[in-house]
Each structure stands twice: as C-alpha cells, then as structure tokens.
Amino acid sequence: MKRLVFLAGFLSLALLTNLSFRVPTTVEAQAVCLTGTAPAFTFGTQKNVPLPGGGVLPDGDLFYLGANGLQFTTQSPGASFFTITPNSNANFGSYPGYPNTTSLGFVATTPNAISTAVSCLDSIWDINFEVAGTGATAGDVITLYFQQPDGSGRRTLVQLTVQADNNSARVTGLLAGATLDAVGHSPTTIGTLLPYEEAAGTAGNRTRLITLALPMNGTIPDCNQLVVEVNRAGGSGRTTVALINIVVTRNATTTATGTGIQTGQQGTYPTAARCANVCPACPTISCDLTICFADACTWCNRLDFASYRRDYWVSIPNYNMGLMVSPYGFNGILVRQALGCSGFTRNDPYSKMVAEYVAAQLSVQHALPFWYPQLSKQKLACHVRVPMAMPGMPAPASSLPATLSNGVVLDGNSSLQDLFTATNWAALKGNTSDHQKLLAIYMQLNNCKKD
Numbered sequence: 001m002k003r004l005v006f007l008a009g010f011l012s013l014a015l016l017t018n019l020s021f022r023v024p025t026t027v028e029a030q031a032v033c034l035t036g037t038a039p040a041f042t043f044g045t046q047k048n049v050p051l052p053g054g055g056v057l058p059d060g061d062l063f064y065l066g067a068n069g070l071q072f073t074t075q076s077p078g079a080s081f082f083t084i085t086p087n088s089n090a091n092f093g094s095y096p097g098y099p100n101t102t103s104l105g106f107v108a109t110t111p112n113a114i115s116t117a118v119s120c121l122d123s124i125w126d127i128n129f130e131v132a133g134t135g136a137t138a139g140d141v142i143t144l145y146f147q148q149p150d151g152s153g154r155r156t157l158v159q160l161t162v163q164a165d166n167n168s169a170r171v172t173g174l175l176a177g178a179t180l181d182a183v184g185h186s187p188t189t190i191g192t193l194l195p196y197e198e199a200a201g202t203a204g205n206r207t208r209l210i211t212l213a214l215p216m217n218g219t220i221p222d223c224n225q226l227v228v229e230v231n232r233a234g235g236s237g238r239t240t241v242a243l244i245n246i247v248v249t250r251n252a253t254t255t256a257t258g259t260g261i262q263t264g265q266q267g268t269y270p271t272a273a274r275c276a277n278v279c280p281a282c283p284t285i286s287c288d289l290t291i292c293f294a295d296a297c298t299w300c301n302r303l304d305f306a307s308y309r310r311d312y313w314v315s316i317p318n319y320n321m322g323l324m325v326s327p328y329g330f331n332g333i334l335v336r337q338a339l340g341c342s343g344f345t346r347n348d349p350y351s352k353m354v355a356e357y358v359a360a361q362l363s364v365q366h367a368l369p370f371w372y373p374q375l376s377k378q379k380l381a382c383h384v385r386v387p388m389a390m391p392g393m394p395a396p397a398s399s400l401p402a403t404l405s406n407g408v409v410l411d412g413n414s415s416l417q418d419l420f421t422a423t424n425w426a427a428l429k430g431n432t433s434d435h436q437k438l439l440a441i442y443m444q445l446n447n448c449k450k451d
Contacts, residue, residue: 032412033282036081037069038104038243061260063269077414078110108230119226120279126247134204135237146224177215223275236406287382292448296355300341317427349435356442381412399440
C-alpha cells in the first residue's frame, strides 16, 4: 500500500513539473534552405557585331537564357530571397534590369551574423549588381567571392563596406585584374565611395548599377560557385544585394536562336553548360530533444518545490540593465511577477511574451549544463512544433518565419540565442505586432507532449 502511495505521489510530481520519462535523444533534422534564381545571359556565337547606331560589340550580343538562370541557396538565419520585377516598385524601386526579365534580391537582417547565398557551379564572366540598405547598417561588409564546391579556393572578387551615414558603401577590396564600373562613378577602384542614390522601396535606398568584369586570362578557374556574403554589424537594419543579371559562358555544342539584348536583332547563342551541375546541398542539423519547454504556469509551480534546483538565473527585460537575476531570494518576487504567477497574471501580448521568455530560459537551464554557450547551437527548426489540426478545424499556422518591425527575420535556421536577442529588443523598442509574433514562437516550442 505504501508503495502504491509513493508511486502515485511520484507520478503527481512528474505531471506537475512537466517531467518526461523519455530517454534524452539527439536526432537529425533538415536545415531550412531557401533558393532563388538570378537571370543569366550569354554572348552569341557571332563576334564583332555592329550596333544599329554605330559601333561594334567585339564579344557579340547578349542573349537571355530564360529559365536557365543561376540558382542560389541560403540557409543563413534571417536571410531571404525576393524577386525584383519590372511591374512593381514596392520592393526595390524602379526596375534596374533588362525588359522581360526579373532580378534576384538577397537580404540579410540578423545583427552580428554572416549571411551567405551560394550559387551552383558555373562559368561566370560578368556580375551586374546593386546594394541597398535601410535602418542601421553602418559597418556591414558585402563580399562577392568565388569558391569550389568543397569550400576551397576562395577568391575575393569585390568587397564593399557600408559607411557611417547608413547611405553609402565604399569599395574596400577588388580582385587583381578585375574591372569595376559603377554607373556615374567610373572608373571605380578601391576607396571609391558609392552613394545610395536611388529609392529602393522596402529595401531603403540603393546604389546605381555596379558591373564587375572578371579577368579572362586564366588566372581563375573556369568553374566556380559565386558566394554573396553579408557580414552584418550590430545595428538593426537590412542590407540587400540585388543580382540584376549575371553573364555566363556556354559551349557551342548546342545552340539556340533568339533576340539579342543590345541590338534587338536575331542571332545564335551557345547553350551547353561548361561546368558540372553541382549545387549546394541542404545539410542536416543535429537536434537536441532533451529540452522540454515548460510554460510560465508550470514554472510558477516548479519554483515552489523545495527539492527543485536553486541555481537558475534569468534575464528580465527592462530590469537590472538586462543582467541575470535568481528566482530565489531578493529578486524572487520579481521573477514570479514576470512569469505571471498567481496574483500577477496579465494577458496583454507584452506581458505574456516576457512570461514565456523567462520560462524558456528556465527550461533550457533545466535541461542543458553550461547552457548559455549552447544557445547559438540550438536551431529553432529543432524546437518549434506546429500543433496538429483538431478534427474539422483548419491546421494552425507555423510561427516561423517571423519578420519583426526592425527587419529581423526569425526562421528555422535561427537559434534560441537569436530568439532571446529578438525578445530583448522587442521588449525595449518593439510594437504589439512584434510581441504577438514572438509569443507565437514561444507557444510552439516543444513541450514534449507532442512527440
């Protein structure tokens, strides 16, 4: 009889504290990979083509490769692609590309993070691009470089650094033998300042067209992956690199006919790829499923158990300059107030966001020793679980991706550290929409009842 009473008491304690009887596991999950395609052009088979108004095109006319553009992949937290079209000024202002084409925008938002977009393997001749920014982007560094599919053979092509005015970028690196031409600022060399002269819709302001012509003297391999890298500084803002179009080389073992972009005349152009079709793989990530995210109400109960650990520390927004405090002793009442424990319950989005943020900190500490350095390794793709639909009801929407009012994007590749950082920002400077979006993420963190 005593044994049954003891077992019942143990089960009650387990339920009250949201303990799991599962063996802690680590599993593999697919990273969140986004793709976008930049328009590609190639030179025709005929060289020294005369222009209608006079002059000659020594390399021939350019022909649009249509659907056979250059694909890019990103799995960087907070980074994304968008399409720039001729019939909309909303996301990048007036269209900077050729008629009947679309261009590719790559935007990085996460402060103090490096975002990359990596292309498939190709033989690249020229790169036409623009840079845009909005918000606090001073110190952001934009680098275009070549690499081989295994990451070796990095060659920096061009590097730009956003200046203190948040409205211009200076050329801080250029490949020897390459030619850089920025419209209205030619010739362009290291040290040249490129102002953001044109309105770019939601992307802010942008430079004029920048053309990077690569050396064709055999000093670089014929086949490379093009990497667009944005190393964000600490400000809240968005830096965009728009790939207006890319000129690639093709073999003439197969050809097609079409209208030349520069002359408007019919011509023949090569279509056979010079390089193997090697694109970036979307890797798996390791998911630590030992973390069970108990909600704020559960932690209100846990903190009252005398047998529970007493070494927790939490950060409460707008209190103690963000420094961590213990939920016991002098600050215990403030932690319980932040959690919304009995007598402190508040239902506005801000208070509920803070409550679940504090609860999440406690849950991570409860599961992981030396927890703080591990926050950046814990991807949201592993921990955010969308609840199953109830019979006859529509499926709940995923809380990811979430775009905050400062431009920061949280997605599956973002980490718990990114989530916590965004919460601290939203508590100080965000709006109700930010609080609601972050609360939705916390509410979908795995509580070990969905497996």
